[in-house]
Amino acid sequence: MVGIYRSKRLFLGLLFGFVISFSLRVHGQNIWPMPKMASSGSSTLRLSRNFELRTYRSNYLDSSGILKEAFERMVHLITAGHTAKTDFPASNVQDSAGIVLNKFDDTRTSLPVLAGINIAIRSPNETLNFGIDESYYLHVPDTGSILFARIEASTVFGALHAIETFSQLCYFNSTTKALELHSAPWTIYDLPRFPYRGLLIADTSRHYLPVPEIKSVIDSMAYSKLNVLHWHIVDDQSFPFEVPSYRKLWKGAYSSSERYTIDDAADIVNYAERRGVNVLAEIDVPGHTSSWGVGYPSLWPSNNCRNPLDVSNEFAFEVIDGILSDFSKVFKFNFVHLGGDEVYMGKALNDNNMTLSDGYRYFVLRVQNIAMSYGYDIINWEETFNNFGDKLSPKTVVHNWLGERVAQKVVAAGLRCIVSNQNKWYLDHLDVSWQAFYDNEPLTDISNPDQQKLILGGEVCMWGEQIDMSNIQRTIWPRAAAAAERLWTPLEKLAKHPIEVRMRLAHFRCLLNQRGVQAAPLDIFGRYIPQDPGSCINQ
């Protein structure tokens, strides 16, 4: 009850009401992330109750239904859980194909009716991987006898981005009970600035995340056009993953009900790919491996020293080979992540023949070769570069996390780099605001175009020491979305109008909530609690 809130709230409420009207009506372009080019008008259209997908002149056959499912998900999302009216009287206009359409079938508002979307895709290929063409063209007309939106893309995955963008132009009209599209005509041309736009969420060793939760996060990634889920599967605390080649490894799981089968992994990869999201699997070696010895105690250097893995123990390399062999059957992304971070030199890396640092280097390079033998390119955390960058395989992508000035050194050395500097892009750092996430520029102090190309993109990291099913989504969102726009939108369009960016992100946060994502209020820091009653768009 808390009656003391009452009077104050009312006046805030009225103020909020005004601000929202402003935000929803004046800002036609509430798209997140902002496209490369977008022009809009002032017409409102109503989606036909027979709103349909067409693929006229498309080379993509959609034999596995990726496009059809995405279209159906989109229509479902636009309704935002409302019961849309479907009994508008039909006027039985017929289009050229003889399909019954209704150009003006809303007797109350007589809005022009959008009959559907035609999606033309140039490539018949539906293999997702790093560096594919994600660009798209979207046009929504507001004049003509029969109105169809038009999407053109090189790949089905570009078309998925276009469908997501289209969904953000539409809304459920609570007065007419119809699905409507605002600010038509629209003409949008769009493509990402960086090919790698990642989110590390699945730190599933510190806390187990149920499979449906991982899928929910994949859904939310697609809403902001992130395209790499970095699955940090195992770590010191637990080994929840089934490795058919070494079945005892998942004895290191917290419990029999906190495990992922190899079929679960295949299911997650398939689910992600159908949404344009790659899954990057990681085994973090030689450190962060204490849980490996629960099933195979001989992997522990000794009972009082349980990591890093022992460089003089051939069995360690056999197990890693088995893991990567099994990975290669399920994780089809070009890259595998081999960790290599926070290796605290101990006896384990010592060998009669080498020093501690030699042992560390030997271990990392040997594991790189194993991974490459399975066709993978390699990602390693930055310590490997910091310690022996000149020895790393040229196929190595260095994953920056510790330092501010590492990316510049990596690309200067001719290696590729992913930016995740912890002071800006670690989601478990709750004191970092969404503005700081938004402002973190991967190309800082990298002016040479050839070196710029070596920055593949960036990744925000949701480490799991204090994260579980109960708070992960609200810790990720909306801050991860701020980074997503930094990674997608052309530099010259970013952060030109702070108030507009904030209002648009607030709108996107409300959209995430509508779609079942527990995105937290924007203010003030990560995982914030609404302090007062109010509209989601003002919090």
Place this chain on the structure above:
Amino acid sequence: MVGIYRSKRLFLGLLFGFVISFSLRVHGQNIWPMPKMASSGSSTLRLSRNFELRTYRSNYLDSSGILKEAFERMVHLITAGHTAKTDFPASNVQDSAGIVLNKFDDTRTSLPVLAGINIAIRSPNETLNFGIDESYYLHVPDTGSILFARIEASTVFGALHAIETFSQLCYFNSTTKALELHSAPWTIYDLPRFPYRGLLIADTSRHYLPVPEIKSVIDSMAYSKLNVLHWHIVDDQSFPFEVPSYRKLWKGAYSSSERYTIDDAADIVNYAERRGVNVLAEIDVPGHTSSWGVGYPSLWPSNNCRNPLDVSNEFAFEVIDGILSDFSKVFKFNFVHLGGDEVYMGKALNDNNMTLSDGYRYFVLRVQNIAMSYGYDIINWEETFNNFGDKLSPKTVVHNWLGERVAQKVVAAGLRCIVSNQNKWYLDHLDVSWQAFYDNEPLTDISNPDQQKLILGGEVCMWGEQIDMSNIQRTIWPRAAAAAERLWTPLEKLAKHPIEVRMRLAHFRCLLNQRGVQAAPLDIFGRYIPQDPGSCINQ
């Protein structure tokens, strides 16, 4: 990364592993809430890949599919999002009905196979309402040629509880990839201690909750056998609800996208009823009504006094009549909640003919009569009883929230009561632990059996001043589940073994997480954050 956690975590991890094995294996009866009577054995069964629903000798025809949908939801929940193996070789045993079954079709474990469930329901009626028979009998055999579980219930809603209980006996076996049932044979007889087991979540004036989120909470209510969703729809801050009789009322919504249509309400009621959950709608009058005047300014006593409603303004009663008339078309529960709390006497309740307190009483009683004219029984917050209890309609249910000693006075006066004492059962009081929720006894100091019958039950309240889509579920769960067992399980079976209760609730919290509910760790208080890595069952 945060490597400092490593070594400490490992040992905790191993310890946790042991505790979980203990909890998952030794505690056969991990059912929440604990049934009235339950006996179990030590056999493990595997659910047939053709696991089927039968309704032999049932008088309930399931014409609207309530039972069939519940059965399918249950099978889906048991898999916990895993990919269950379905290619076990069949041995083609045929049962009496000629259906192909497999008594031992798991070649690796050769477990007895449970072929399905037969559900026999005595009443063909599927109208949910207050006081229906929710009892059920569940038997799971472990011997016989063809194994079928058996459920018997008076109503389909008792059968829904039985299906929920059955689902808590089953789990996905990550090693065999099969769905299994543990501790068979089971014999359970169960029924609730109180007919009213409520959760106030939908305080949708302070923060709007999207329709899918309200449905998610209804799902989670059914998991702990709560049966009343108290929807506090409107308040001072906003009026998100469509009232066809007075269409301007929802001009008081925060925005056009933060509204519920009357169709949404019907959809939510139907969704809830199909899960055995009643929806109690509330209009809180004469206080908490500031938002009403946004659409109809004449409802404001004056510009600087916007509530309570003006007792001398006939239009206020006309609007209330219109709201209750529209309510009666959608909200079919016996009861409607008319609020009546926190009325700060002001000019508004004054009239030439009466004093302030007379105005308050006159208003409440007149609105009671309007509600009764639409066939409703009435629920009012306790202030109405505290101020003029002897004048309330005998059909009134008094909703206790303020005081500790009110329920005793209410039943002594011969009125019915629902207990929600804020110091124990307000979920927005984060300093109240799950143990305090569990220990709050509605019948405290009520020994007279006739008076005990007047306590319909209790309700935990999730007020929304600091609650929105991003944090509501984790603020409700697991504490609401603790109250749910208090309201369901016989007094003599409650809290006998604190460690057992804690372990069972921890298990239920993990189950909620598996099912997509963001239930927070048990310790220490409400909406807690996991402090360290670990298994969900230890947090």
